[in-house]
Amino acid sequence: MQSRNNQPKYYMLMEHLKEEILMGRIMPGEQIPSENTLTETHKLSRHTVRKAISMLVNEGYLYTEHGRGTFCLSRSSKRNDSKNIGVIMTYISEYIFPRVIEGIERVLSNNKYSIILKNTSNILNNEALYFEDLLSKDIEGLIIEPTKSALFSNNLKFYEAFDKHNIPYVFLHGDYRELEGKSKVVLDDVAGMYSVVEYLAKLGHKNIVGIFKADDTQGIDRHRGYAKALTDTGLPYDPDSVIWYHTEEQEIKPFAIIKQMLEEKRNIDAIACYNDEIAFKMFPLLNKLGLKVPDDISITGFDDSFLSENCPVKLTTVSHPKEVLGEEAAKILLQLINDKNYKNNPIQKIIIPKLIIKDSCRKR
């Protein structure tokens, strides 16, 4: 065992063993390797090994039975009683997220549960830190909006750990292809964007630019709905009419490309935006370029947020149940917590969103 970051060796061994326990590689009741084995495997002195073990005994991860060895302590009885639920969201203060959290909080409070709230800012490293933290705490379950769910995630291993510890979790908004049979509450993003693009096509739009977020499943699915609606309504799918952006580019890229397209006099008669936020921020640019909505160009959002009401022209958008979605996720989690066989009884709720027609599109 190397001493990195100037950490003492006993501390490194302690952290290593703690991770083995938290990740479920050493299970409750299981004996840990003997002092001799640890001494040899990690090339440490007996004193160092003993110090690491005694600290883990103090912290309640291990217990020693005289003459028998050292074992991993079961924390499940304590955990089952904690009345704490972890809630990991990508954002907590912006856009539709506060209302989703309010829905979660309402149901859990009414059932005497507390929420431990985490905000990843859609950064994978933050998500990993919060997973570790929640595994070391006593939580009875987890509601999670995954960070960058469309990308490869190194954090999938944590879900295995939750499974091993019998801590149920519910995905909200998005989930992973790799974890398809798990409990979740999501919108049917394909159907939602399909309804928008079908509507635009029926109004006579021929050149519909689509803007999509590339790093979460919602973006991927909304793009699928866009492509499918074009095909079904007989319009061509043109990859050059699709703008993909990642979280880090969201303030700049969608607007820079639209600006370029319009300055190049590309024929655009509608912009179907990933969400209301992108659509809302598109208005100042269109205004600067002298384009009127909906006379010169149509624009649509997604999520029926307060922003859709507060654009210069009220935005045609797609419904999002917000509080109800949060409430549903909480209710499902409570059902899972009360079901000993929850792993075999996943609950999936897929909400079909509705097109909400306001003033930002017109017949061509």
Add this chain to the structure above:
Amino acid sequence: MQSRNNQPKYYMLMEHLKEEILMGRIMPGEQIPSENTLTETHKLSRHTVRKAISMLVNEGYLYTEHGRGTFCLSRSSKRNDSKNIGVIMTYISEYIFPRVIEGIERVLSNNKYSIILKNTSNILNNEALYFEDLLSKDIEGLIIEPTKSALFSNNLKFYEAFDKHNIPYVFLHGDYRELEGKSKVVLDDVAGMYSVVEYLAKLGHKNIVGIFKADDTQGIDRHRGYAKALTDTGLPYDPDSVIWYHTEEQEIKPFAIIKQMLEEKRNIDAIACYNDEIAFKMFPLLNKLGLKVPDDISITGFDDSFLSENCPVKLTTVSHPKEVLGEEAAKILLQLINDKNYKNNPIQKIIIPKLIIKDSCRKR
């Protein structure tokens, strides 16, 4: 001891003893009354008393020393280590609150703390339930926006309990007259509203109606600023020009009274609103009555929220640091947690808000 709510008698005794411990009336290490005493005082059988005690031993509230008696267990070592902070807010999903919570979360996360979030909806009973819950959990500190801080609160006793258990707390937005020397982060609400009314007076307004929330200290203080600015600028203070409302009336009363005043042709040339939310909701009413802002009437807000930007006319308002306020509260709490002598070293931060002049007022 009566058996009320059909609870078994041992359960009632258990709850009673638990409350004594949580509220700090029985302190760690202190011996609880003997079986004999409990049997006599509460008129219960020995069997019932033993059952209650053994359950509290199981739950980690008490421990028994053979031949010596039963004692209250110290939970402080566990608590000091929990890395959990309770955050009780009146609202979590509306208006400026999500951004305050984001500020709190950012600082606490960076310091490896988790927040346990509670939302009282400004209802005192909810607040009491959450206090009880947090006392029974292991939290290291508490950030609290008090519910109805201007009214008599039956919940003040919980602050004594936190004091007894050496759990520091920081008030946010408002606090209690009765707890004046405690740590807090608040706006100078008197100065904020003073700057608004002074500005209106300088523009030549003579009849300034003020709308204030009656059940929190912010409302009381903003009213004080209003009254002081009128007096200082030589305008009369007229109680009939002041509208007070309680939380439960906020959707109806301020608007009903303004409507009545205007229909009675009362001379009103400005409305100074408690916050941006009230001002924002005043626009549809003024519009229906055929009044133009600012030509016919001036209107002001407070808090510099997104609503102030999204009124039909951009709202003159007062700054509110939101995230920064949350961050400050979290930083102060961390300082208190690390200060053994924190009760004698309260930290109070009073932020002076600034007047932000936009388009909703004009010279008279």
